[in-house]
């Protein structure tokens with residue numbers, strides 16, 4: 001009988017699945033395309049992302065997670081089922097344990113929703129663990145020691161900031177701000193300053209290709225095409241790194257404030273450890289050019305980026321399930 005453990009990183013932007021003995025078996029965007037009449041699933045993940053913003057009236061695309069929380073449970077369950085079906089080795093109810101990660105300050109209702117999703121997949125245990133702890137483990141931090149470690153996970157819909165020691169979170173904050181908010185800010189900035197409407201995916205491409213959160217670190221330009229607000233016709237324009245900096249400045253400021261607020265409530269002994277250990281950045285937002293420079297300047301602490309920021313959470317589920325750390329909330 002097939003009985004294995006799986007880990008799921010249920011991210012606002014990407015869903016990753018770890019299968020015991022096989023490693024990462026799914027790494028796809030958290031998007032589903034549905035037939036609007038029959039409600040049948042047309043595409044999920046990468047294939048659904050290609051359809052986003054380009055669908056005829058009989059197809060709709062959904063992102064069932066917003067700011068780290070499940071906003072459409074039916075679509076979420078359909079998306080998970082369809083993604084897991086891509087791995088023939090994973091058979092529902094033949095999974096022994098499932099470990100699912102949630103944002104650090106999830107409400108009880110959000111926590112329970114995730115637990116219910118897990119209960120439909122696994123025969124035995126469903127473990128729901130906080131993302132910042134799992135990401136820290138996946139980034140290679142030894143959080144079991146009596147020493148302070150700080151991690152910042154900037155995902156698609158949330159930013160989780162936490163100080164960890166002796167195997168758990170000592171102080172933390174989870175902001176409902178992530179990469180998708182930066183995309184929206186870029187989109188709105190271009191609409192306002194250039195009278196041009198662009199799609200969500202173009203905005204993300206602009207952010208990734210020319211974006212910076214620290215002036216002077218990057219001076220690139222990208223040509224994009226959208227719809228002119230006035231004429232309604234297609235039009236192209238050039239967007240610079242400075243434009244993206246201006247668009248994202250306010251949200252970056254909120255993240256910075258939140259980091260400082262966590263540092264302010266950290267016990268002094270652990271604060272002292274941070275001078276030696278520094279802060280580790282995980283999540284896709286860790287790739288934002290200038291982030292390390294900005295945080296170094298503002299916090300006067302060493303800032304490190306994890307080797308594979310987008311895979312820290314899923315790697316952490318593997319380490320937790322393999323008993324590298326005690327699982328706390330069975």
Ligand SMILES: Nc1ncnc2c1ncn2[C@@H]1O[C@H](COP(=O)(O)OP(=O)(O)OP(=O)(O)O)[C@@H](O)[C@H]1O
Pocket residue numbers: 010011012013014015067068154155156157158159178179180204207208211282283284285287288289309310
């Ligand atoms: N090179 C890059 N530069 C800037 N941002 C990037 C880069 N690569 C990915 N991102 C952003 O990272 C975000 C996705 O990160 P990640 O997969 O860690 O989030 P998630 O786990 O799905 O979300 P959450 O944890 O908030 O639920 C997206 O907003 C994406 O645009």
